[in-house]
Amino acid sequence: xxxxxxxxxxxxxxxxRLHNLFGWGLLTPSLILLTLFAFFPMLATLWAxxxxxxxxxxxxxxxxxxxxxxxxxxxxxxxxxxxxxxYAGVTVPVSIALALGMALWANARIGGRGLVRTxxxxxxxxxxxxxxxxxxxxYTPGLGLLDHITALFGIGPxxxxxxxxxxxxxxxxxxxxxxxxxxxxxxLAALQAxxxxxxxxxxxxxxxxxxxxxxxxxxxxxPTTLFVTINALINSVRLIDHLFILTKGGPDNAxxxxxxxxxEMAFAYLDQSGAAVMTVMVLxxxxxxxxxxxxxxxxxxxYR
Amino acid sequence: xxxxxxNASPITGNNAAxxxxxxxxxxxxxxxxxxxxxxxxxxxxxxxxxLWAAFHTSNAALALDWRAPLILQNFRxxxxxxxxxxxxxxxxxxxxxxxxxQFTLCTLAGFAFARFQFVGKNLLFVLVLLQLxxxxxxxxxxxxxxxxxLGMFDTPLGMAVPYMxxxxxxxxxxxxxxxxxxxxxxxxxxxxxxxxxxLWRVYVPAAKPVYLAYALVSVAxxxxxxxxxxxxxNSPMTRPLTVGLSLFGAPESGVNISIISAATLVAxxxxxxxxxxxxxxFIQAFxxxxxx
Numbered sequence: 001x002x003x004x005x006x007x008x009x010x011x012x013x014x015x016x017r018l019h020n021l022f023g024w025g026l027l028t029p030s031l032i033l034l035t036l037f038a039f040f041p042m043l044a045t046l047w048a049x050x051x052x053x054x055x056x057x058x059x060x061x062x063x064x065x066x067x068x069x070x071x072x073x074x075x076x077x078x079x080x081x082x083x084x085x086x087y088a089g090v091t092v093p094v095s096i097a098l099a100l101g102m103a104l105w106a107n108a109r110i111g112g113r114g115l116v117r118t119x120x121x122x123x124x125x126x127x128x129x130x131x132x133x134x135x136x137x138x139y140t141p142g143l144g145l146l147d148h149i150t151a152l153f154g155i156g157p158x159x160x161x162x163x164x165x166x167x168x169x170x171x172x173x174x175x176x177x178x179x180x181x182x183x184x185x186x187x188l189a190a191l192q193a194x195x196x197x198x199x200x201x202x203x204x205x206x207x208x209x210x211x212x213x214x215x216x217x218x219x220x221x222x223p224t225t226l227f228v229t230i231n232a233l234i235n236s237v238r239l240i241d242h243l244f245i246l247t248k249g250g251p252d253n254a255x256x257x258x259x260x261x262x263x264e265m266a267f268a269y270l271d272q273s274g275a276a277v278m279t280v281m282v283l284x285x286x287x288x289x290x291x292x293x294x295x296x297x298x299x300x301x302x303y304r
Numbered sequence: 305x306x307x308x309x310x311n312a313s314p315i316t317g318n319n320a321a322x323x324x325x326x327x328x329x330x331x332x333x334x335x336x337x338x339x340x341x342x343x344x345x346x347x348x349x350x351x352x353x354x355l356w357a358a359f360h361t362s363n364a365a366l367a368l369d370w371r372a373p374l375i376l377q378n379f380r381x382x383x384x385x386x387x388x389x390x391x392x393x394x395x396x397x398x399x400x401x402x403x404x405x406q407f408t409l410c411t412l413a414g415f416a417f418a419r420f421q422f423v424g425k426n427l428l429f430v431l432v433l434l435q436l437x438x439x440x441x442x443x444x445x446x447x448x449x450x451x452x453x454l455g456m457f458d459t460p461l462g463m464a465v466p467y468m469x470x471x472x473x474x475x476x477x478x479x480x481x482x483x484x485x486x487x488x489x490x491x492x493x494x495x496x497x498x499x500x501x502x503l504w505r506v507y508v509p510a511a512k513p514v515y516l517a518y519a520l521v522s523v524a525x526x527x528x529x530x531x532x533x534x535x536x537x538n539s540p541m542t543r544p545l546t547v548g549l550s551l552f553g554a555p556e557s558g559v560n561i562s563i564i565s566a567a568t569l570v571a572x573x574x575x576x577x578x579x580x581x582x583x584x585x586f587i588q589a590f591x592x593x594x595x596x
Contacts, residue, residue: 037440037447042446130568
């Protein structure tokens with residue numbers, strides 16, 4: 001929050017009144033919508049999480065923390081949370097590492113650089129649903145492209161999406177394919193902001209290509225990495241569209257992620273309180289990420 | 305990372321190519337080229353395969369028969385099995401509604417935060433930024449209840465309204481407005497402009513590149529959005545492309561790979577063509593919007 005560039009507090013009372021009037025007046029439309037679709041829903045979710053699941057015959061009653069207790073006692077909860085942690089733990093670092101590699105290459109002196117960049121970035125512009133539609137057929141047992149490839153190595157058909165051991169990994173592959181190019185863009189910009197003299201200086205000092213990358217480039221990319229990591233973490237909760245096409249969370253919850261589970265509880269099983277409890281937990285986790293970022297990381301990175 | 309450096313070095317910049325080539329350099333150059341091209345090929349392969357499959361029979365596509373003849377039947381079949389025109393129209397309406405709402409609301413709010421001192425400003429700003437983390441997707445259950453309560457279920461407005469007051473847009477425009485020199489504003493005031501005149505004649509035109517960047521990112525995001533429209537729509541009359549595509553691709557409907565590929569290509573074509581033509585602008589937009 002950079003107060004220096006906005007002007008000093010008006011001293012004259014009439015002007016101060018004007019500022020209050022205009023400030024609040026201009027914000028009112030946004031505040032109304034933010035209240036309707038962010039603040040109120042957050043509080044309503046918290047409130048709903050303390051009530052039992054209502055049915056036609058049994059209205060919902062206040063039952064304190066029972067819902068939380070039930071949820072924590074549900075093995076599916078731990079599985080879904082575990083899945084999401086694994087999903088984040090794999091897709092976030094892998095897509096960031098790939099994005100960095102892509103950016104370094106897309107910034108190197110190579111022929112057809114524009115085409116290479118386009119190839120990396122194009123999946124980002126697809127709807128996740130379209131990406132899932134395409135990948136669905138790569139995973140088709142026996143007939144899909146993947147099995148054609150594995151057959152070359154003498155490996156028989158694999159039911160990639162249909163068995164617990166591979167379903168989540170198959171979903172992750174699509175996510176990584178879709179996300180890496182997006183993060184590449186931020187690295188590419190950061191790389192191009194590095195002054196060329198640094199490379200010259202490193203060369204004169206006798207630093208090789210690897211030393212230059214590790215000692216000069218990577219440290220300079222740290223703010224970008226933080227920014228991208230936060231984005232990737234939020235996306236790891238949010239990106240579930242492909243589940244609707246690829247696995248629907250199955251088999252046996254093996255590929256179910258938290259937001260998909262919330263959707264399923266609320267709209268397929270009509271368990272509003274279960275969905276509310278899970279949402280509260282997600283909000284707590286996101287709040288934690290936000291707090292960590294505000295407290296510990298340099299907030300100038302993007303809230304300059 | 306600040307905007308000054310970003311703006312000073314557009315993505316087309318070529319500052320990696322300033323050093324003269326040393327003997328070892330050439331080897332590295334080959335490694336780079338081969339590596340970059342291989343990864344690029346792997347990355348684009350799924351789309352190329354879809355493109356190829358869409359023009360062949362499903363048998364040829366599944367058997368990877370490279371000599372099979374090109375056919376257009378898949379596109380005909382795909383086009384006839386769903387109201388694609390309606391879906392396109394719905395997506396177009398959805399994206400336009402969101403964009404108009406975002407431009408209006410975020411301009412007003414951004415202006416308030418950039419140029420006025422009022423009671424509770426900092427607290428409000430933090431509250432607004434909170435929405436960067438609490439995305440509408442997470443609150444689907446209560447947002448659904450709210451949209452229903454407001455009588456907007458299964459309407460384009462119902463799909464659009466949770467995204468209109470975007471913290472991201474407010475923040476972006478606030479930043480843009482804060483960088484506009486006060487002198488411009490003072491000159492306009494002397495000419496007799498009121499606050500709204502100043503906003504409309506000075507701030508909005510000066511922030512044009514930011515509006516363009518924001519528009520591209522917003523259109524790309526909401527063109528591709530799925531979960532919320534899925535929840536709020538109930539009929540083909542309001543469904544956007546993504547939801548239509550998801551129903552079309554459902555295994556229960558028993559369509560084959562070539563028809564699915566054709567339908568997917570049809571559905572993604574407008575945004576893809578737009579992206580391929582205006583690539584630089586798109587990439588710049590994601591940068592401008594993301595990095596600040």
